[in-house]
Amino acid sequence: MGEIKVGTASWTDRTLLDSGWYPDSADTPERRLSYYARQFPLVEVDATYYSPPAERTARLWAERTPAGFTFNVKAFSLLTGHPTRVSALYKDLRPDTDKRNVYPDDLPAQAYEEVWTRFLSALDPLVEAGKLGALLFQFPPWFTIKRDNKQYLLEVARRCAPLRPVFEFRHASWFDGDNAEETLGFLREHELPFVCVDMPQGHKSSIPPVLAATADLAVVRFHGHSDKWTSKDIHEKFGYDYSKRELRDWAPKLRELAGEAEQTHVLMNNCYRDYAQRNARTLVDLLDA
Numbered sequence: 001m002g003e004i005k006v007g008t009a010s011w012t013d014r015t016l017l018d019s020g021w022y023p024d025s026a027d028t029p030e031r032r033l034s035y036y037a038r039q040f041p042l043v044e045v046d047a048t049y050y051s052p053p054a055e056r057t058a059r060l061w062a063e064r065t066p067a068g069f070t071f072n073v074k075a076f077s078l079l080t081g082h083p084t085r086v087s088a089l090y091k092d093l094r095p096d097t098d099k100r101n102v103y104p105d106d107l108p109a110q111a112y113e114e115v116w117t118r119f120l121s122a123l124d125p126l127v128e129a130g131k132l133g134a135l136l137f138q139f140p141p142w143f144t145i146k147r148d149n150k151q152y153l154l155e156v157a158r159r160c161a162p163l164r165p166v167f168e169f170r171h172a173s174w175f176d177g178d179n180a181e182e183t184l185g186f187l188r189e190h191e192l193p194f195v196c197v198d199m200p201q202g203h204k205s206s207i208p209p210v211l212a213a214t215a216d217l218a219v220v221r222f223h224g225h226s227d228k229w230t231s232k233d234i235h236e237k238f239g240y241d242y243s244k245r246e247l248r249d250w251a252p253k254l255r256e257l258a259g260e261a262e263q264t265h266v267l268m269n270n271c272y273r274d275y276a277q278r279n280a281r282t283l284v285d286l287l288d289a
Helices: 014-019 029-039 055-063 109-121 124-128 147-160 179-189 234-238 244-258 275-288
Strands: 003-008 042-045 070-074 132-138 165-168 195-198 217-222 263-268
Touching: 003 244, 003 275, 042 263, 055 124, 070 263, 109 147, 132 217, 147 165, 147 179, 165 195, 165 217, 217 244, 244 263, 244 275, 263 275
Parallel strands: 003 042, 003 263, 042 070, 070 132, 132 165, 195 217, 217 263
Antiparallel strands: none
C-alpha cells in the first residue's frame, strides 16, 4: 500500500480561528502554520484560487514548516475558466474594462500567458524545498465532457510539467453512464491524476464517489453532505461534520485506493469551525488502527 497523507483544505479560516482548535500560544500566522504542521503532514492552500500567490508568501510557507511537509495548491480561478475578479489579477495585466469579473478570453493572449508564468514561478520556493505536492485544478460546473475540454487537461499538464496537476470535475457528464469508463480511461492513458470526491448528490455539479487511481498520485477531497450545497455562503455549503461511523466506512476504501497508487492525498474540505481538523484526526486514527 502506498503512503497516505491526510490534511485539511484550510488552516486560516476565520471560523476555525474562532473555534478554539488552535492553542492560545498559536497567536500569529507563523505559529498557527507551525502548529498545524505538527498535527498533519499535508495542507491544501485554497486562497490561491481567489488571488495568485506571491513568491515571498510561498517562501514563508516553506520556512515555517518541517521537512517532509506537503502543500497542495489550488489553481488560480482564471486558469480553470472560472469568473475572476479584475481586482485579483496582477495590476499590470488588468484589462481596461467595466466588468467586475473576467474570463480567459477577456485578456490579451500575452497577458493570459503571463498569468500562467507568474502563478507557477511564485511556487518556486515550495518546489525548491521539496514541499509542493499537487496543483489542484477544480473546474467549473459548465466544464463538461467534450473533446476541447479533454485537450485542455493535456494542455494544463504540459504547462505545469514537471509539477503535478490533479483534476477535479464539477459536472455530472463526466460520469454519466458509459462516460465514466471513458473519463477514467482518458486520465489513465495520459497519467493524469483524478481527484475523487465525496459530495452531495443530485445536483448538476455532482460527481459520484468513484475511487480510482489514474496515475501514481491519487487525491480524495471530502466536501461533506450539507443540504445547502447550492448556497453562496461557503460555511453553509461546506458546514458538514462527518460522523465517526461515516469515516469508519471510508477507511478501508482509502486503504484500497492507496494500494493502486504510490501516494494518496486525503483532504477534508468541510471547512467550518474545526470540523475538518477533527474529522481529519479521526480519519488518521482509523487508518492507523
